[in-house]
Amino acid sequence: MSPTPRRPIRELPDELISQIAAGEVVERPASVVRELLDNALDADATQITVRLSAGGVRLISVEDDGAGIAPDQMATALKRHATSKIASLAELEAVGTMGFRGEALAAIHSIAEVALLSRAGDQKSAWLLDGRTGELKPAARALGTTVEVKELFYSVPARRKFLKTDATELAHCIDAVRRHALARPDVGFAIWHEGKLIEHWRAHPGEAGRAQRLGDVLGEDFLAASVALDHRVGPVHVTGRAGLPDAARSRADQQFAYVNGRFVRDKVIVHAARAAYEDVLHGQRQPVYVLHVTIDPARVDVNVHPTKIEVRFRDGREVHQAVRHAVENALAAPRAALAAAADA
Ligand code: ADP
Ligand code: MG
Numbered sequence: 001m002s003p004t005p006r007r008p009i010r011e012l013p014d015e016l017i018s019q020i021a022a023g024e025v026v027e028r029p030a031s032v033v034r035e036l037l038d039n040a041l042d043a044d045a046t047q048i049t050v051r052l053s054a055g056g057v058r059l060i061s062v063e064d065d066g067a068g069i070a071p072d073q074m075a076t077a078l079k080r081h082a083t084s085k086i087a088s089l090a091e092l093e094a095v096g097t098m099g100f101r102g103e104a105l106a107a108i109h110s111i112a113e114v115a116l117l118s119r120a121g122d123q124k125s126a127w128l129l130d131g132r133t134g135e136l137k138p139a140a141r142a143l144g145t146t147v148e149v150k151e152l153f154y155s156v157p158a159r160r161k162f163l164k165t166d167a168t169e170l171a172h173c174i175d176a177v178r179r180h181a182l183a184r185p186d187v188g189f190a191i192w193h194e195g196k197l198i199e200h201w202r203a204h205p206g207e208a209g210r211a212q213r214l215g216d217v218l219g220e221d222f223l224a225a226s227v228a229l230d231h232r233v234g235p236v237h238v239t240g241r242a243g244l245p246d247a248a249r250s251r252a253d254q255q256f257a258y259v260n261g262r263f264v265r266d267k268v269i270v271h272a273a274r275a276a277y278e279d280v281l282h283g284q285r286q287p288v289y290v291l292h293v294t295i296d297p298a299r300v301d302v303n304v305h306p307t308k309i310e311v312r313f314r315d316g317r318e319v320h321q322a323v324r325h326a327v328e329n330a331l332a333a334p335r336a337a338l339a340a341a342a343d344a
Helices: 014-025 029-042 071-077 089-093 104-111 166-183 209-218 220-224 267-276 316-343
Strands: 047-053 059-064 113-119 126-130 136-139 144-150 188-193 196-201 226-233 236-243 255-259 262-264 289-294
Touching (some): 029 144, 029 166, 047 166, 104 113, 166 188, 166 196, 166 255, 166 262, 196 209, 209 236, 236 316, 267 289, 267 316, 289 316
Parallel strands (some): 255 289
Antiparallel strands (some): 047 059, 113 144
């Protein structure tokens, strides 16, 4: 029997390459929200407004007052592997911005209708780039950038079928903003859905801003039922708040971990936090916490996953120890006070 003839090996067309790559970055509307917020923060925005329609499927618009994009750079911003954030391997290894892969706008552009409206500091007017036609024309806008994303997955209907209800997608979008908002109390965030303002977190500059933003985003209850922590072990600095054991929940939906300002899902941090609660939490109760790990960027690799939600530490043990001790120390003080009260 002769083998079935093979098709020749061919390089894929550019558009298909982009659509395949987009699958790694954009899973749902919330992924787009996250990427656009990262870009706004990298542009030093102080106020960011997110507007959504149909849970983000029909429209996601993110408006910032950041540095803007020069008109002759706008088309390049939509290209694959095009970035202003790194230019060399050395810069990649010490990256301090949220973005650096130059993939997000290209990915979004390949699976949705994108328009960029931006005015950079040295421009007399704003410019509007229609991503579909490539047309660039003058427009009106204050300093900053608006990225508008319409009809997500219109060109890949198979992906669109995996989306949940608008209400669920909206909830994920709000979660994405919440995660950024907890990291950046110095920046104001607003979320609109179908023309209605649904969240507005005012900017709180300075150190006191952290607690204020926590109260705004997670509620005063969270503040009342948690203790502040600030602990340094070697090169690892851990700050944030740890919930008291009584504040534990049945779901792990209030566990926020950040590494150098980036929201992450990290086994080392989750395990270390869990270990700190070992003696005080029983069964399936889930602790609540917001943990900010600050570490020399050279000691952590953020280029592990296209969405950058996973990181790799050069020395996981030092991070584990720092997080565990930070939380244990924070919990020790209220426990001692409780024990004293019980003895009295
Ligand atoms: P990355 O963030 O990894 O550089 P993106 O595809 O997200 O890649 O963005 C490409 C480039 O477009 C960025 O490097 C930046 O120069 C520019 N850009 C994107 N969004 C904004 C924004 N909101 N304000 C200013 N510049 C932006
Ligand atoms: Mg980006």
